Amino acid sequence: MSARTLTIDGKQISAEKGASVLQAATEAGIKIPTLCHLEGVYDVGACRLCLVEVKGINKLLPACTTRVAEGIEVTTNSERLNKYRRMTLELLFAERNHVCAVCVANGHCELQSLAYGLGLDHVRYDYIFPRWEVDDTHRLFGMDHNRCILCTRCVRSCWHIEGAGTKNVAGRGAKSKIITDLNQKWGDSESCTECGKCVMSCPTGALFKKGSAVGESERDRTKLEFIVNAREKKQWNA
Amino acid sequence: MQIEDLNAIAEKHIGSRKKIIVRTCMSAGCMSSRADAIKKNLETAVKEQGLDAEVEVRRVGCMGFCGQGPLVGIDGVKEKEILFEHIKPEDANAIIASLKGVESNLEIGDPDHPFFAKQTKIVRANGGIIDPEKIEDYIAIGGYEALHNALTEMQPAQVVEEVTKSGLRGRGGAGFPTGLKWGTVAKSPGAKKYIICNGDEGDPGAFMDRSVLESDPHLVLEGMAIAAYAVGADQGFLYVRAEYPLAISRLQIAIKQAKALGLLGAGIFETPFNFNVDIRIGAGAFVCGEETALMMSVEGKRGTPRPRPPFPAESGLFGCPTLINNVESFANITAIIKKGGDWYASIGTEKSKGTKVFALTGKINNTGLIEVPMGIPLRQIVEEMGGGAPDGRKIKSVQTGGPSGGCIPAEFLDTPVDFESLAKLGSIMGSGGMVVMDDTTNMVEIAKFYMEFCKDESCGKCIPCRAGTAQMENLLNKIIARQATQRDLAKLEELCDMVKNTSLCGLGQTAPNPVLSTLKYFRNEYEELLQPDKFGPAATATK
Ligand SMILES: Cc1cc2nc3c(=O)[nH]c(=O)nc-3n(C[C@H](O)[C@H](O)[C@H](O)COP(=O)(O)O)c2cc1C
Ligand code: SF4
Ligand code: SF4
Ligand code: SF4
Ligand code: FES
Numbered sequence: 001m002s003a004r005t006l007t008i009d010g011k012q013i014s015a016e017k018g019a020s021v022l023q024a025a026t027e028a029g030i031k032i033p034t035l036c037h038l039e040g041v042y043d044v045g046a047c048r049l050c051l052v053e054v055k056g057i058n059k060l061l062p063a064c065t066t067r068v069a070e071g072i073e074v075t076t077n078s079e080r081l082n083k084y085r086r087m088t089l090e091l092l093f094a095e096r097n098h099v100c101a102v103c104v105a106n107g108h109c110e111l112q113s114l115a116y117g118l119g120l121d122h123v124r125y126d127y128i129f130p131r132w133e134v135d136d137t138h139r140l141f142g143m144d145h146n147r148c149i150l151c152t153r154c155v156r157s158c159w160h161i162e163g164a165g166t167k168n169v170a171g172r173g174a175k176s177k178i179i180t181d182l183n184q185k186w187g188d189s190e191s192c193t194e195c196g197k198c199v200m201s202c203p204t205g206a207l208f209k210k211g212s213a214v215g216e217s218e219r220d221r222t223k224l225e226f227i228v229n230a231r232e233k234k235q236w237n238a
Numbered sequence: 239m240q241i242e243d244l245n246a247i248a249e250k251h252i253g254s255r256k257k258i259i260v261r262t263c264m265s266a267g268c269m270s271s272r273a274d275a276i277k278k279n280l281e282t283a284v285k286e287q288g289l290d291a292e293v294e295v296r297r298v299g300c301m302g303f304c305g306q307g308p309l310v311g312i313d314g315v316k317e318k319e320i321l322f323e324h325i326k327p328e329d330a331n332a333i334i335a336s337l338k339g340v341e342s343n344l345e346i347g348d349p350d351h352p353f354f355a356k357q358t359k360i361v362r363a364n365g366g367i368i369d370p371e372k373i374e375d376y377i378a379i380g381g382y383e384a385l386h387n388a389l390t391e392m393q394p395a396q397v398v399e400e401v402t403k404s405g406l407r408g409r410g411g412a413g414f415p416t417g418l419k420w421g422t423v424a425k426s427p428g429a430k431k432y433i434i435c436n437g438d439e440g441d442p443g444a445f446m447d448r449s450v451l452e453s454d455p456h457l458v459l460e461g462m463a464i465a466a467y468a469v470g471a472d473q474g475f476l477y478v479r480a481e482y483p484l485a486i487s488r489l490q491i492a493i494k495q496a497k498a499l500g501l502l503g504a505g506i507f508e509t510p511f512n513f514n515v516d517i518r519i520g521a522g523a524f525v526c527g528e529e530t531a532l533m534m535s536v537e538g539k540r541g542t543p544r545p546r547p548p549f550p551a552e553s554g555l556f557g558c559p560t561l562i563n564n565v566e567s568f569a570n571i572t573a574i575i576k577k578g579g580d581w582y583a584s585i586g587t588e589k590s591k592g593t594k595v596f597a598l599t600g601k602i603n604n605t606g607l608i609e610v611p612m613g614i615p616l617r618q619i620v621e622e623m624g625g626g627a628p629d630g631r632k633i634k635s636v637q638t639g640g641p642s643g644g645c646i647p648a649e650f651l652d653t654p655v656d657f658e659s660l661a662k663l664g665s666i667m668g669s670g671g672m673v674v675m676d677d678t679t680n681m682v683e684i685a686k687f688y689m690e691f692c693k694d695e696s697c698g699k700c701i702p703c704r705a706g707t708a709q710m711e712n713l714l715n716k717i718i719a720r721q722a723t724q725r726d727l728a729k730l731e732e733l734c735d736m737v738k739n740t741s742l743c744g745l746g747q748t749a750p751n752p753v754l755s756t757l758k759y760f761r762n763e764y765e766e767l768l769q770p771d772k773f774g775p776a777a778t779a780t781k
Binding site: 044045046047048051059060062065066083084087088091092094095124125126128149150152168169171172173174175176 | 523525540544545693694695696697698699700701702704705706707708709712729732733736739740741742
């Protein structure tokens with residue numbers, strides 16, 4: 001495959017044609033904040049954390065869905081971008097009920113670590129405190145909608161890696177909700193294979209293994225990547 | 239079907255017409271005021287008064303003056319049409335008797351009223367004239383001739399060239415040059431290409447596209463067929479919201495009739511060109527008007543936008559190159575093909591050509607649909623055609639572009655209505671909603687109304703729009719409740735900037751516009767509602 005040469009944060013790098021700006025940056029050791037991106041499933045450009053500046057284009061572009069092109073000059077780290085990233089996280093914290101101190105994912109939550117990383121120490125918006133339920137009807141797993149950030153990583157894993165198509169999104173706007181099958185209780189789902197891939201995909205404590213204490217909930221996300229590689233590239237050893 | 243057959247249909251149909259034509263508006267607006275009963279009673283009255291031989295009662299589409307409806311127009315009695323306004327079913331006898339010279343005290347409209355006189359009709363030329371459920375009516379006024387000309391006398395590239403020359407820009411809101419879009423799709427590699435007509439029309443208060451679909455469905459079908467020929471597509475989809483049942487049923491009738499005559503289907507006008515159209519019914523989400531969400535919906539998926547590029551012209555419906563245009567954009571095509579791009583470009587301003595249909599509503603005397611040449615001063619629309627605000631009040635502002643647009647204050651009423659001038663004022667042309675506000679209107683409330691709309695209609699996919707509109711609405715509510723401070727206003731402005739620049743699709747990117755434009759021109763109305771900041775510098779100083 002032919003290569004493309006581009007600059008990211010002043011660094012000259014080359015990337016394969018068709019690679020995303022995010023892939024190119026990651027390979028060059030440049031870290032761009034992400035939330036909805038998950039290695040192994042296709043990208044949707046939804047969380048907007050990975051927005052970057054491209055010289056000559058007045059719109060900000062998501063690094064995860066933007067393809068590399070010859071000669072582009074990308075900035076991933078500017079005062080403006082980081083301000084928008086902090087605001088995005090503030091909006092998320094105010095949107096549902098993220099009480100970190102009592103969360104199964106405390107210490108392993110991507111939302112939490114992004115907030116630390118970006119120096120977010122308080123939220124300036126009014127907390128909305130919506131009422132969301134916890135679905136603990138499944139034998140092995142649970143879902144706490146209060147901690148869901150609607151990244152749809154679980155939905156994409158469930159459809160495109162497991163192929164079960166159990167998880168989906170229903171509703172609009174702030175009322176959007178991750179559902180199982182036709183908005184049934186997870187425990188009643190006939191399509192769920194109990195594979196646990198959705199739980200592995202979740203960046204927060206919204207999806208959890210039952211009975212897991214805080215320390216146990218570190219997820220093995222490289223496993224998802226392995227499954228995808230195995231299927232698509234026929235590489236069976238990790 | 240050949241051109242001779244088409245002409246024969248036209249001649250036969252014209253020959254069968256009666257001397258006097260009584261046109262009854264049967265569009266959704268007048269139908270809601272029992273227009274079907276009016277038509278039935280008119281037909282009975284014609285029979286009872288023995289006028290069968292010379293009078294024909296015709297179902298027609300929207301005549302535009304919806305605020306005065308139900309409307310009944312009469313041709314063939316006087317030199318100009320006679321227009322009866324605010325008609326009730328029981329008025330039918332008196333209307334028919336008036337044809338024989340019997341005086342009535344029914345309300346008669348003035349055909350020279352500026353509301354009509356200042357219009358230039360291209361898209362709505364046949365609205366209120368022809369029967370939308372009879373293809374013969376459309377053929378009799380020259381329908382499907384443009385398609386014949388394109389197929390038999392022009393190369394696809396020439397069609398694109400003519401549309402480019404016309405200067406037509408998309409009427410769905412953004413004003414993208416139509417010719418350029420067609421050219422891109424035509425050049426996109428791919429054996430299979432699609433055409434989509436966007437009839438989602440979700441702006442609150444807008445009904446321009448509905449009216450065109452209800453009044454003149456063949457005009458849109460013919461425009462789509464010409465577009466398909468130009469870009470090399472053989473399948474079209476008409477996306478119409480489920481809330482438009484009349485438009486859907488008339489389109490279904492129109493497609494069936496066109497197919498029966500071979501004007502849609504395989505080998506149209508005995509050329510190798512094939513084109514089929516299917517209707518797709520949307521569930522009424524505003525976001526499904528956004529082109530990528532609309533295509534997801536046509537594919538049977540959840541209607542959420544996806545990042546562009548790739549643009550539909552390269553990779554659209556089912557991954558194929560797709561041309562998507564608005565209803566009104568397609569409705570301009572037959573006129574451009576018949577009369578030429580140069581003729582079209584002679585109407586309007588340097589960068590905005592042709593006409594635009596607006597739904598004129600709000601605090602204004604004459605409401606309804608108008609089609610005006612681009613560049614007409616806003617003042618002529620609201621003061622002369624619209625007759626100003628009711629009860630002698632003063633006009634304060636005109637809102638254009640719906641939830642993506644802005645409020646233009648009265649001091650700019652002399653602005654010409656074109657894409658650039660409206661954008662310069664912080665609003666947009668939009669799809670054609672025009673809401674007039676008088677001096678009793680509170681602009682913060684207006685901003686909140688649109689923000690609430692965007693919050694409710696946000697698809698929820700991206701964080702800035704989903705959570706940002708909710709916070710902006712919350713801040714606006716606080717301001718209105720007199721519980722906000724300068725800090726809150728600053729937070730609102732900061733969110734406007736962030737949501738505009740980081741949202742995934744046009745819904746989020748433009749959601750802050752109503753706030754930004756009212757802040758620009760009516761900032762004092764926000765500031766009057768603010769409370770002193772308890773934690774601000776003044777408060778700390780007294781500690
Ligand atoms: C939230 C949103 C809603 C939209 N709704 C409509 C609509 O109802 N009708 C329409 O024609 N275009 C709508 N558009 C614009 C379409 O995405 C697209 O640009 C348009 O259909 C292209 O046609 P045109 O070039 O003829 O204007 C909408 C865009 C956004 C962002
Ligand atoms: S456990 Fe597997 S099949 Fe069940 S919902 Fe999660 S990803 Fe889908
Ligand atoms: S449950 Fe987890 S993975 Fe699924 S959308 Fe919510 S936060 Fe994302
Ligand atoms: S901007 Fe709003 S409507 Fe558009 S994708 Fe984001 S959430 Fe959905
Ligand atoms: S990671 Fe790119 S938008 Fe979420």
